[in-house]
Amino acid sequence: MLFLIIKYIVVALIIAYFTIVLARRKKVDIELKGEFLEHKLQAYVRIHTFLVKTQDVIASPIYLEHYYQTLINGTPFKIGDQKMEYSSFFNSFEKFDAYQKELKDIISRNSIYLDYTLENILLEMQCWIEDIHDMLSAFIKTERDGSWKFSQKQQEDHINLACQIFGIVLQNDINNFSHKINNKLARRLQHPRLGKWYHESCFDKFLSKLSEYCEKRADGKSNRKKSLLQLFYLYILHPAYGCSQFNKYPSFLIVVLAFIHWSDKYTRDEFDELELEKRAVMINGFHKCFIKYYG
Numbered sequence: 144m145l146f147l148i149i150k151y152i153v154v155a156l157i158i159a160y161f162t163i164v165l166a167r168r169k170k171v172d173i174e175l176k177g178e179f180l181e182h183k184l185q186a187y188v189r190i191h192t193f194l195v196k197t198q199d200v201i202a203s204p205i206y207l208e209h210y211y212q213t214l215i216n217g218t219p220f221k222i223g224d225q226k227m228e229y230s231s232f233f234n235s236f237e238k239f240d241a242y243q244k245e246l247k248d249i250i251s252r253n254s255i256y257l258d259y260t261l262e263n264i265l266l267e268m269q270c271w272i273e274d275i276h277d278m279l280s281a282f283i284k285t286e287r288d289g290s291w292k293f294s295q296k297q298q299e300d301h302i303n304l305a306c307q308i309f310g311i312v313l314q315n316d317i318n319n320f321s322h323k324i325n326n327k328l329a330r331r332l333q334h335p336r337l338g339k340w341y342h343e344s345c346f347d348k349f350l351s352k353l354s355e356y357c358e359k360r361a362d363g364k365s366n367r368k369k370s371l372l373q374l375f376y377l378y379i380l381h382p383a384y385g386c387s388q389f390n391k392y393p394s395f396l397i398v399v400l401a402f403i404h405w406s407d408k409y410t411r412d413e414f415d416e417l418e419l420e421k422r423a424v425m426i427n428g429f430h431k432c433f434i435k436y437y438g
Contacts, residue, residue, distance in 0.1 A: 179256070186253035187328055190265070193249055196242070197321050200314075201234055203227035203307070211311060213411040214402050218395045220312035220388050230317055233310025235303050236279055243272045259351055261327045267384040268320045275313070275389060279305060281437030282400050288432055297407060305403050309396070316387045323383055354380050401429045 203211055208227045215222075232242035250257075250265050257265070282305055285291075286298045293301070354376070377385030384390055402411055405425060414422065 183256040184332075186249075186256040187332060189249055189253065190324065191328055193245065194321055194324060196232065197230055197317055199231045200228045201231050203229075203311070211308060214308055214399055214406075215312055216411065218312065218399065219392055220395070221315045222311065223315055223318070227311055229307055229310025229314055233306050236283065236306050239276065239279065239306055243269075243276050246272060258331070261324070261331065263350075263354075263381070264320070264323050264327060264383055267381050268324070271316065271320070271384050271387055271389060275309060278393070278396065278400075278437060279309065281433055282404075284436040285400075285429070285433045286404065290432065293407075301403050301406070304406070305400055308399055308403065312396070312399070313388050316389060319387070320383055350380065397430070397433065398426075400433065401426050404429050 211227050232238045246265070246269055250262070250269060254262060279302075283298075283302050286293055286301050377390065389396070402414060405414060409417070414425075417425075
């Protein structure tokens with residue numbers, strides 16, 4: 144009899160113990176998930192706030208529209224309904240630099256809260272901005288090179304003009320990135336989930352591993368295989384960057400920079416009317432100096 148009483152008491156105590164422990168664990172787990180989801184939503188808000196800045200555009204003065212148009216005539220860039228408008232962060236190199244640093248900070252601080260697809264498109268945008276930054280930085284060093292003997296005002300005018308023209312011809316890229324990021328944010332806000340900390344879909348894991356594989360293998364392959372891997376990497380795995388105007392037409396951007404470089408001496412029409420040999424010498428002179436700082 145005593146044995147049966149002890150048996151039932153011990154069993155009851157064991158069950159009670161495990162019930163309490165499991166209940167506490169579940170409570171802690173719910174609290175952690177709630178805090179994580181709260182931080183995740185805050186990250187979404189910061190990204191959305193950042194994108195609002197991207198949509199803040201500046202309209203070029205009417206008297207400069209024709210001048211800007213002449214600088215980009217003959218290039219394949221898509222100029223949409225915005226015409227000669229550009230995002231405000233392209234108004235000067237200082238603003239563009241601050242924009243780049245802000246995006247980098249957002250990604251680094253909130254990476255843990257972002258799922259693969261959202262983080263991937265943000266990283267594509269970061270790569271796009273960094274590549275533009277590198278090209279503009281090389282142009283700045285070119286304009287400040289002592290061999291040209293440009294005044295401080297000429298240098299600043301050329302640099303600001305280059306930033307604004309880049310903003311105009313690459314506005315289609317900006318709209319594309321903004322549209323894709325906003326769509327992903329909207330879906331995440333409608334159906335919030337905990338993301339990479341607790342689980343990551345098998346498809347996302349597969350894409351992540353495939354992207355890493357292409358990055359590692361591209362360097363060690365033959366030219367043909369390397370080209371195929373690069374095409375697959377850019378246009379299938381990272382299409383927002385791969386299909387961007389910047390990635391497709393970088394050489395045309397350098398030509399536009401050459402026009403800006405000589406803009407104090409010749410208008411675009413005057414430059415086109417120069418003798419072929421003289422024009423080639425001027426372009427090659429700029430290109431030689433530019434390449435010294437770029438790449």
